[in-house]
Amino acid sequence: MTLMILAHPDFKNSIANKTISESLAARLPDIEIRNIYNLYPDYQIDVDAEQQALLRHKLIILQYPMYWFNMPAILKIWFDQVFTYQFAYGSLGNKLKDKKLLVSMTVGQPEINFQKENHFLIDDFLQSVKQSAEYTQMNYLGYTALYGISPVSGIAKNAIAAKAEQHSGSLYSLIQKFC
Template sequence: MILIIYAHPYPDKSTVNAAMLKQAATHPDVVIRSLYALYPDFNIDVEAEQRAVEKADLVVLQHPMYWYSYPPLMKLWIDNVFTHGWAYGKHAHALKDKPLLWAVTTGGDEDHFGIGAHPGFSVLAQPLQATAIYCHMRWLEPVVFHGAYTADPTALHTHLEYYSARLTAGKED
C-alpha cells in the first residue's frame, strides 16, 4: 500500500497538488490521508495515523512549500506520530527500512532557491531527510514541482507522469 500524507491548508487553491492527488489515486493501492480534512482542529489521532503508516509499503509526504518548510499541520503530524519507542529509540522498529518519498510543490521557480542568499533547494530537504535517517527509514530522492503558480500544462503533464512512476518505483525500492 502507498500511503500519501497530504497537507495543504487551502487545497482548493492548488491545481498542481490536486492534479498530483488525482494522478496518485489512479493507483489501486494508494491511500490518501488529507490532514487538513481529517484534523481541522489539529487534534491528530496518533494511533490511527501510526496504524496507517505501519500498513504502508511506501510513505509519501506531499505538501506545498510554506516559507521554506512544511505547512503547520504536517510538522505537527510528524511531531506527534513519530513517537519515541515507535519511530525511533532503542526498541523502535515501526519505520525501519520503510521508504519515504517527499513530494513538494513550490510557488517559486527552481532558480529562486539557488540565487543570492537563498541556500539552494537541497538544503531545505535536510530536516526531513535527517528525520527519515533518524527513524531508520529509506530516504528517496524527492519529487519537486517548482513554479506551481504558473504551471505550464505540458510541464505539469510530464510531472504527473513522473510522480506516478515514482510512486510505483518507490513502493518497490
C-alpha cells in the first residue's frame, strides 16, 4: 500500500496539489493520504499516529509545493518529530528499513530555471531528503516534479489542473512500477 504525506500550507486554494492528490485517490482507492496541515494546523504532530501510518505502508510519497527551494515548514517539523531515535535510526531504529520514499513536488517556476546552466538543480535541494532516507535505511526513489504551475505567472487555472492531472497519471505509473 501507498502512503502520501501531503504538505500544502494552503490546500483549500491549491490547484495543482489538490488535483494531484484527489486524482490519485480516485485511481488508487487504497492509498492513504495524510494532509498534515489539516491534521495539525497548530503544528503539534501526533508522532505515534504518523509512525503507525509509516509502518502500514511500503511506499511513502511526499507531496508538496516547493517553497523557497525547500519543503514547507510543517514537513520539516514532521521529519524532525516523526523520524525519531530507535524508530527511524539507532540500534533498534530500523522501522523504516526497505520502505520506499518518492518525492512528488510542484514548482511554480518553469523547468528551464532548474537546469545546470542556471545553477539550480532540484537534486541539490533534495539532498536532505535523500540523506534522511538513506540514514533510515529507506530506498530513496528520487523525485518527480511538476514545473511552471504558478498562478501568479498568468497560467489559467484549468491549464494548471490539466498539467496536474497529467502529473498524477505519471505518479500513478510510478506507484505501479514501485509496488
